[in-house]
Amino acid sequence: MSKTMGEGWRKDPRATQRLVMDRLATGMSFVATGILVLALASILWTLLWNGLAGLSIAALIHPMGPPGSNGGLANAILGSFIQTAVALILATPIGLGCGIYLSEFGSGSKFATAVRFVSDVLLSAPSILIGLFVYLVLVAPFGHFSGIAGSVALAILAVPIIVRTTEDMLRLVPVAMREAGSALGAAHWRVVLFLCLRSALPGVLTGILLALARVSGETAPLLFTSLGNQNWSFSLNKPMASLPIAIYQYAGASYDDWVRLAWTGALLVTLGVLSINIIVRFGFRSKQS
Amino acid sequence: MTSAAAPRTQPAPIQEARKIPFWKGDRLFRLLVAACALLVLVSLGGLVLTMAFGGSKAFSTFGPSFVIRNVWNPVTNEYGALAPVFGTIGSTLIAVLIGVPLAFGAAFWLTNIAPPMVAGVVGTAVQLLAAVPSIIFGMWGFFIVVPFMAQHVQPFFRHHFGHVPGIRWLVHGAPFGYGLLTGGIVLAVMITPFVTAVMRDVFAVMPPMLKESAYGLGATRWEVMRRVIVPWSRAGMIGGVVLGMGRALGETMAVTFVIGNANTIGWSLFAPRNTVASLVALEFPESAAGSLKLSSLLALGFILMLLSFTTLAIARWLLREKKA
Numbered sequence: 001m002s003k004t005m006g007e008g009w010r011k012d013p014r015a016t017q018r019l020v021m022d023r024l025a026t027g028m029s030f031v032a033t034g035i036l037v038l039a040l041a042s043i044l045w046t047l048l049w050n051g052l053a054g055l056s057i058a059a060l061i062h063p064m065g066p067p068g069s070n071g072g073l074a075n076a077i078l079g080s081f082i083q084t085a086v087a088l089i090l091a092t093p094i095g096l097g098c099g100i101y102l103s104e105f106g107s108g109s110k111f112a113t114a115v116r117f118v119s120d121v122l123l124s125a126p127s128i129l130i131g132l133f134v135y136l137v138l139v140a141p142f143g144h145f146s147g148i149a150g151s152v153a154l155a156i157l158a159v160p161i162i163v164r165t166t167e168d169m170l171r172l173v174p175v176a177m178r179e180a181g182s183a184l185g186a187a188h189w190r191v192v193l194f195l196c197l198r199s200a201l202p203g204v205l206t207g208i209l210l211a212l213a214r215v216s217g218e219t220a221p222l223l224f225t226s227l228g229n230q231n232w233s234f235s236l237n238k239p240m241a242s243l244p245i246a247i248y249q250y251a252g253a254s255y256d257d258w259v260r261l262a263w264t265g266a267l268l269v270t271l272g273v274l275s276i277n278i279i280v281r282f283g284f285r286s287k288q289s
Numbered sequence: 290m291t292s293a294a295a296p297r298t299q300p301a302p303i304q305e306a307r308k309i310p311f312w313k314g315d316r317l318f319r320l321l322v323a324a325c326a327l328l329v330l331v332s333l334g335g336l337v338l339t340m341a342f343g344g345s346k347a348f349s350t351f352g353p354s355f356v357i358r359n360v361w362n363p364v365t366n367e368y369g370a371l372a373p374v375f376g377t378i379g380s381t382l383i384a385v386l387i388g389v390p391l392a393f394g395a396a397f398w399l400t401n402i403a404p405p406m407v408a409g410v411v412g413t414a415v416q417l418l419a420a421v422p423s424i425i426f427g428m429w430g431f432f433i434v435v436p437f438m439a440q441h442v443q444p445f446f447r448h449h450f451g452h453v454p455g456i457r458w459l460v461h462g463a464p465f466g467y468g469l470l471t472g473g474i475v476l477a478v479m480i481t482p483f484v485t486a487v488m489r490d491v492f493a494v495m496p497p498m499l500k501e502s503a504y505g506l507g508a509t510r511w512e513v514m515r516r517v518i519v520p521w522s523r524a525g526m527i528g529g530v531v532l533g534m535g536r537a538l539g540e541t542m543a544v545t546f547v548i549g550n551a552n553t554i555g556w557s558l559f560a561p562r563n564t565v566a567s568l569v570a571l572e573f574p575e576s577a578a579g580s581l582k583l584s585s586l587l588a589l590g591f592i593l594m595l596l597s598f599t600t601l602a603i604a605r606w607l608l609r610e611k612k613a
Contacts, residue, residue, distance in 0.1 A: 018509055018512065019509065021509070021511055021512075022509035022510055022511040022512070024511075025397070025510070025511035025514065026398075026402055026510065026511070028394055029394040029397040029398035029402060030394075030398055030402070031394070032390065032391045032392075032393070032394025032395050032397075032398065033394060033395040033399065033403075033411065035391055036391050036392075036395050036415065036481055036482070036485065037411065037414070037415075039478045039481075040414070040415070040418045040478075040482065042429070042433060043418075043425065043426065043429045043478070044418075046429055046432065046433055047425065047429070050432075094325045094328055094329070095325075096325075097321060097322040097324070097325025097326070098322070098325040098326045098328070098329050100322045101319075101322035101325060101326040102326065104322070105319060105322065105323070106326070112326070114330060115326045115327075115329055115330050117602075117605070118329060118330050118333045119329050120601075120605050121333065121598055121601050121602065122332070122333055124532065124535050124536060124597075124601050125333075125336075125539070125594075125597065125598070125601070126538065126539020126541070126566060126593060126594070126597050127539070127541070128539065128541045128566045128569055128570060128590075129336065129340070129539065129590055129593065129594055129597075130336070132339075132340065132343075132569065132573070132586075132587065132590045133335065133339055133340065135573075136339045136340075136343055136587075137335065137339060140578060156332055159329060159332075160329070163329065187314050187315050188315045188318070189314050189315050189317075189318035189319075190314075193318075213420060214420075216422075217421070217422025217423075217424065217425075219422070219423075219424045219541070219542045220541040220542060220566070220570060223570055223573070223574070224573055224574070227574075244422065244424055244542075247424055247428070248424060248542065251424075251427075251428050251431060251546070252431070252546065262428065263428070266424070266425050266428055269422055269424075269425070270421055270422065270425055273420055273421065273422060274417055274420070274421070277417055277420045278417070281413070281417075
């Protein structure tokens with residue numbers, strides 16, 4: 001930039017106005033990003049500060065207990081594992097099937113369009129409504145809360161995520177690969193399952209992992225379904241503890257050790273969810289390059 | 290060409306191939322995956338029906354005016370949806386008013402201004418934080434935002450605006466820290482990373498040619514943003530905002546801790562209110578099966594479902610429009 005040009009730029013009042021507007025917008029956007037980053041840093045900092053303070057071996061191996069009894073979160077951690085695992089076992093085949101249907105048989109049919117739309121709606125449906133629904137279907141008729149009801153509620157949340165990624169990933173499989181399979185005489189289902197699904201496997205796994213990350217932090221759908229439990233619970237037919245519910249119960253309590261445990265639980269859940277997301281991200285990066 | 294060997298050998302493998310019932314496996318497979326698809330459809334249908342059925346008692350007892358009744362009294366067994374619906378819409382609007390400018394600014398900065406390295410790191414962090422479970426935002430709100438509001442923000446506003454006519458009613462109320470504004474702020478922090486991520490994606494798919502031509506004509510960055518990027522990606526941006534709104538509408542955990550849980554209506558931003566989701570989360574475990582209260586809560590769930598599904602349908606429609 002030469003000096004004369006710079007001066008000419010500044011002399012025109014409209015140019016000055018444009019420059020000021022640009023600087024203003026730049027500054028404002030910087031401030032907006034700053035506020036956002038600060039708020040998020042505050043969340044992470046609070047979480048780490050309070051969570052690490054309460055993190056101990058006792059918290060990881062003791063079950064929940066009355067205040068002051070040196071209780072832990074072990075039963076909640078185990079309950080969370082069981083429920084999310086069962087939820088994924090339920091959701092994965094259905095999600096895969098639905099995704100396969102949409103990508104392989106669903107071009108142009110009204111039914112497929114409806115299913116795609118419904119799946120998208122379910123993807124961001126309020127999770128507490130899923131909890132209410134499962135309560136009415138699986139808890140009220142049987143008269144008691146149960147771990148399996150919690151798993152079903154989580155599965156309903158997980159299915160749309162798996163459907164979305166499965167369909168997207170299957171659509172990326174080159175037509176030539178399908179044709180090659182068919183030309184060798186493989187039936188359509190073999191082509192889909194053993195060629196398309198196999199080549200789309202990393203993407204599909206990503207979807208399943210993202211679903212896992214999403215449901216492992218969900219609280220609202222478990223409130224009315226698996227209810228939570230203060231003791232060890234291994235039976236899917238009984239109320240089952242879970243980490244998010246434990247956080248919810250403990251965070252609002254007026255006992256210091258419970259609040260500390262709530263923070264520890266929150267830290268554990270967040271670490272789990274974030275590490276799954278980071279794994280997924282790195283998996284994607286290495287695949288793309 | 291017309292030798293005897295060719296016609297004899299050709300039909301044989303074809304017949305053999307026809308003997309293998311390929312179609313059986315294919316038909317079964319198709320049936321199976323279609324059943325999975327049907328199950329997804331049925332689960333939403335079941336959701337709508339059970340909610341409508343469960344809430345029918347409340348709707349038949351109070352009539353359509355259930356939606357506009359401002360009463361929630363378990364003692365006299367009278368229920369109405371106005372207060373929680375007011376709180377839901379109010380806190381969502383506050384969240385959108387705070388969150389959208391932040392998200393827009395952040396997306397603008399990340400896509401057009403920040404050095405690529407910084408944009409990569411901050412962008413990834415923002416995207417990761419969009420995945421943090423909502424109960425974490427609730428806890429953060431409860432332990433950090435509520436005390437901050439009670440000790441600094443509310444006294445400040447009461448002192449400076451408490452006697453200004455017009456604004457006076459907005460800042461009215463005791464400085465508890467809980468309230469509509471606190472709920473809105475926590476929701477805003479929760480949806481902003483999400484909306485930022487969507488906006489960034491929408492800005493990123495814009496053909497660079499359009500931007501570069503504008504720069505080539507001497508436009509400033511802000512002018513490129515306002516006159517080129519925003520018009521081009523308007524539908525996608527609005528779609529992202531509405532999607533964030535849908536999240537805020539149905540959010541339970543981030544709000545329950547900070548909204549104050551009082552079924553009231555009023556102008557004050559600082560007074561405790563309630564939302565549909567947090568009212569359901571709090572009172573559902575205490576309602577007897579078959580009671581009018583339970584039915585009213587389910588009716589509330591039905592209203593929330595209508596609200597959020599309409600919002601989501603609009604968002605999907607807007608986001609789809611741009612892709613085509």
